[in-house]
Amino acid sequence: xxxxxxxxxxxxxxxxxxxxxxxxxxxxxxxxxxxxxxxxxxxxxxxxxxxxxxxxxxxxxxxxxxxxxxxxxxxxxxxxxxxxxxxxxxxxxxxxxxxxxxxxxxxxxxxxxxx
Amino acid sequence: xxxxxxxxxxxxxxxxxxxxxxxxxxxxxxxxxxxxxxxxxxxxxxxxxxxxxxxxxxxxxxxxxxxxxxxxxxxxxxxxxxxxxxxxxxxxxxxxxxxxxxxxxxxxxxxxxxx
Numbered sequence: 001x002x003x004x005x006x007x008x009x010x011x012x013x014x015x016x017x018x019x020x021x022x023x024x025x026x027x028x029x030x031x032x033x034x035x036x037x038x039x040x041x042x043x044x045x046x047x048x049x050x051x052x053x054x055x056x057x058x059x060x061x062x063x064x065x066x067x068x069x070x071x072x073x074x075x076x077x078x079x080x081x082x083x084x085x086x087x088x089x090x091x092x093x094x095x096x097x098x099x100x101x102x103x104x105x106x107x108x109x110x111x112x113x114x115x
Numbered sequence: 116x117x118x119x120x121x122x123x124x125x126x127x128x129x130x131x132x133x134x135x136x137x138x139x140x141x142x143x144x145x146x147x148x149x150x151x152x153x154x155x156x157x158x159x160x161x162x163x164x165x166x167x168x169x170x171x172x173x174x175x176x177x178x179x180x181x182x183x184x185x186x187x188x189x190x191x192x193x194x195x196x197x198x199x200x201x202x203x204x205x206x207x208x209x210x211x212x213x214x215x216x217x218x219x220x221x222x223x224x225x226x227x228x229x230x
Contacts (some may be wrong), residue, residue, distance in 0.1 A: 036221075042118075043205055043221035044158075089158065102148060102171055103207075103219065105158040 002027040006090045006106035013080055016061050021075040021109045023064075023082045023090035031092040033057075033066050033073040034103070038087045047075075047088070087111070117141065119208050119222035127228045131146075133194040136225045140187050140208030147189040148219060149181060152203040161204075164189055194228045203227075 007022040025031065032051045036044040048057030053068035062077045073090060087108045094101035120139040121230075128134050148171075149161040151202050161175040164183035181191040191201055203226050206221035 041223075043121075043223045045221070046219075048142075063165045091158075100161040102163060102173065103150075103158075103162070 002031065002092060002101070004092055004103050004104055004106040006088050006109055008090075008107070008109065009087075009110055010110040013111070015082055015113055015115050016079045017113075019075070019077040019080045019084075019111070021045050021090075021111070023073045023075065023106060025071050025073065025090075025092050027071075027092055027094055028066075030092060033064070034091045034093070035062070035064055035073070035075050036089040036105075037092060038089065038108070040086075044089065061111050068089055079112070082113045082115055085113045086113055116188065119202075119206055119220050121204075121206050121222035121225050123225060124223065125226045125228075127230060128196050130196055130198060130229055132196050133192060134196060134227060135190050135192045135206055136227070138189045138191075138206030138208075138222060140189070141220055143161050144208035144210055144220075145146075145187050145188070146209045147183055147187065148207045148221075149189070149191050150173075150205045152205060152224070153201075161191065177215075193227075201227060201229045 005024050005027045012050045035047040037047045037063045038044050047060040050057040050066035056065045064073050064075045087110045090106040092105045122137045134141050146165045148163040152158045163171040167183045178194045184190045203224045205224045207221045209219045
């Protein structure tokens with residue numbers, strides 16, 4: 001079945017450091033890929049998405065490229081801020097011949113950014 | 116526009132009781148999904164409703180059920196509560212045509228504690 005594996009945290013960085021959170025997936029067909037962010041006490045917010053191979057999603061300085069050859073969708077940011085401290089979830093949504101499945105999430109990676 | 120609204124935000128119930136959680140989607144959104152979030156299992160899909168019909172269901176026991184009304188508002192019910200049902204329950208809505216590319220918009224969740 002479909003699954004998502006992301007690096008375990010927590011990840012602790014200093015402000016302005018470079019961030020990479022690894023995400024790999026297993027899926028049949030051509031899933032859509034997402035990164036969601038969850039701030040303390042809140043629900044999930046869509047950070048970025050990519051719907052086909054080689055697509056790059058980007059938002060708020062974060063980027064991720066859909067790599068079908070390596071089944072990966074790693075999240076990167078060149079310079080993190082304290083306000084980026086949150087839990088990040090990689091997710092996929094299967095595409096079954098025009099019928100879309102539910103979101104499947106990774107376990108989440110907690111990021112803490114120190115001033 | 117108003118986001119996804121979940122009520123109540125917090126709930127404490129006793130083992131064996133039942134509980135009903137409510138979700139009002141973004142105006143115009145006809146698809147509503149429910150997810151359970153726990154520290155051990157992460158985010159797991161419960162079910163999805165569209166136009167008052169359950170379209171998809173996750174791997175949860177029959178004690179978990181849901182429904183959707185004609186105004187797209189949704190409720191989920193858990194009967195005979197167990198301690199392991201303590202979790203954050205998240206509702207997400209989407210326009211069906213957007214879902215594949217934009218994922219879902221999540222509410223802030225209902226934190227259920229079973230004692």
